[in-house]
Amino acid sequence: MNEKVNQFDDIYLGLAPELGLLRLAQSGLGWKARKGDGLFTVRDADLKRTTWLRAARNFQLRIQLRDGRIVKFDGFQRDDFEKLRDIIKANYGLQLETKEMSVKGWNWGETDFSNGNLVFSVQNKDMFEIPLNEVINTSLTAKHEVMIELGTADSEGKEKNRKGDQLVEMRFYVPGSKAQDGEGEEESNANVFYNLIKNEADIGDAGPGEGIVLFSDILCLTPRGRYDIDMFPTFLRLRGKATDYKIAYTSIIKLFLLPKPDDLHVLFVIGLDPPLRQGQTRYPFLVFQFVREEEIDVNLNLDDETIRTKYDGKLEKRYESRTYEIVSTLFKALTGRRVTIPSEFFKSYHNQSAIKCSMKANEGVLYPLDKSFLFIPKPPTFIPHSEIGSVTFSRVGGGAASASRTFDLKFNMKSGVDYSFSSINREEYANLNEFLQNKKIKTKSMEDESTGRYVEMVGESDSDEDTGKRKRKSTIQDYGGDDDEGESSPDEDFVADDSESDVAEEFDENVSDSGSGSGGSDDDDEEDQRPAKKSKK
The missing domain is CATH 2.30.29.30 (Pleckstrin-homology domain (PH domain)/Phosphotyrosine-binding domain (PTB))
Structure with a gap:
């Protein structure tokens, strides 16, 4: 039936x-x-x-x-x-x-944790509830303020299917404090609420013995501060004095290991999608700085069988080496991402892998990499070669510009977004221009900033008539543009060459120096014709 x-x-x-x-x-x-x-x-x-x-x-x-x-x-x-x-x-x-649900519209009430939800009620009637499995981070943003961040990834780092608008952050003001048991000190109610969320949402510490390794007191340039990096099998925890972030390895899309031009430090850059958020500020890149010669000795909380089967022997039980080498090696193995290192086709005038410059009011360094440019530390800016329409040099020609010790550089992107960098040492022009020509990127040299006149220099691949020579032509163009950030390209645009070896070996200082080429533009051969002055009578 x-x-x-x-x-x-x-x-x-x-x-x-x-x-x-x-x-x-x-x-x-x-x-x-x-x-x-x-x-x-x-x-x-x-x-x-x-x-x-x-x-x-x-x-x-x-x-x-x-x-x-x-x-x-x-x-x-x-x-x-x-x-x-x-x-x-x-x-x-x-x-x-x-x-019955509360429809008063009040923004103050009481909270409770029930059946895996954070319930907010007004006068004993529920107003809304937040599923705790959607909470990915929480932090104390002020003495009496607690922030919770909601995301699209589950505890294993897998993306959830979401469409349309989504709530990503809420803040709760929790006034008052109470005395701790047996102690004279008081603990704020906000701190109690913060700890409850961490425990109920399962975003606090993982179970005992589950962490693989802990790196303590690591200097981060963006966002600024010192953090503990606690690495687990599927995610890492980034703990600061007032922040605690859980980052799934699946959200890490880029890794860079770059020497700083001071010969004292090494920068390790992590690209995130979705970016890390602190209030209204987004951080698509984390920039960590290590002392070049600092060494540590660490033991991984993994047995030999797990290393052999789960990680295909890419990890070792014990490491005793430079800190930045160990950190980058672990990130490479746990995330499955390649670590991009400096290009062997570029060396600055002082035999470095980057050039010092400024982006607006922010001083930093620009790295010409094999498939992209990267400016760090603030704001970290990623510029793929494939998205560059042309590059314009300013103040590199004759006349008054020849007396300047620095020049400017602007990336004209195919999307219409421009990135401008200033205060670049004039000695860097030849090597930088040669690198751009080798990468078949069209370059332009400004002649007269007052009129916007420039000379366009086209590489060999763009010239059908001249072989090994640059074709120059004069034209008029406004010298302007905005500095909005563009979108990052897929992973293929930043990964290192297929021939790369392990990070520790890749970063040995035996990269061949590329000679400083003669790619600098000569002074303009033609001058503007001006009418002769009339003699006074």
């Missing part, structure tokens, strides 16, 4: 964006997405309690299972209540309870 099945159309399961069909029968209930393979079923014996309430997407049927889990179905209409109540009572012998 076939049992009767009741069906409701256009129903959402939890926070999923897909619409589906909800079917209720005596043996249980099931939800199936209209598109795709989404399927969810519950047996009648597992149902414990049902509740009807107002939700963001019309009305919601909330089902509590006997194992403590909560299942939510959104999208019901107001007129569905009586029909749904009768079906649940007839099939499962349960009452469909109604729950």
Whole structure:
């Protein structure tokens, strides 16, 4: 005998964006997405309690299972209540309870943790709730303020399916304090709330013995501060004095290991997508600085079998080497990303891998890499070769510009966004220009900034007539543009060559120096013709 099945159309399961069909029968209930393979079923014996309430997407049927889990179905209409109540009572012998929600619009109330949710209530009526499995970070942004960050990755670092707008951050003001047990010192209520969120949302410390290695008190230039880097199998924790971030390895898309031109430090740069957020500020790159000669001795909390099977022998049980080599090696193995190192085709006038310059009011260094340019530390700016339309040099020609000790550089991107760098030592022009020519990047040299006149120099690949020579032509162009950041390119645009070896070997100082080429532009051969002055009578 076939049992009767009741069906409701256009129903959402939890926070999923897909619409589906909800079917209720005596043996249980099931939800199936209209598109795709989404399927969810519950047996009648597992149902414990049902509740009807107002939700963001019309009305919601909330089902509590006997194992403590909560299942939510959104999208019901107001007129569905009586029909749904009768079906649940007839099939499962349960009452469909109604729950009133607070609609006062107040922004102060009380919080509670219930069934995996952070519930905010006003006058004993729930106003909203936040699933704790959506919370990826929390921090104390002020003495009485707690920030929680919501993301799109689960505890394993896998991307969740999300469409449209999404809430990414909330802040709670928690005034007051209370005395600690047995101690005279007081602890702020905000700190108590902060610790509760970490524990309930499972974003605090992992279980004992689960961490692979801990690097303490590492200097970070962007964002500025000192942090502990605690590395786990699928994520890392970045702990500062007032911040605590959980970063999944799947969100790390770029790794750079670059020597600083001072010969004393090495920079390790981590590219993130989505970026790290501190309030309204986004940090798509983390820039760590290490003392070049500093060495450490660490033991990984991994057994030999795990190293051999899970990490294919890419890790070792014990490391005793320079700090930056160990850190970069571990990041390379745990993230599966290549570590980009300086280009062997560029050396500055002082035999360095970068040139000092300024971006607006920020001083830093610009690294010409094999497939991109990278400016650090602030703001970290990534410029792929493939997205560069042309490069314009300013104040490198004759006349008054020849007396200047520095010149300017502007990247004219294909997207229309420009990046300008100033205060570059004039001695760097020849090597930098030769590097651009070798990479087949079109360059232009400004003749007269007052008129916007420049000389265009085209590499060999752009000239059909001249072989080994530059074709020069004069034209008029406005010298301007904005400095908005462009979007980063995919991973292929920044990875090192396929011939790279392990990071420790790659970074040995045996890279061959490329000679400083004769790629500098000569002084202009032609001068503007001016009418002769009339003699005074």
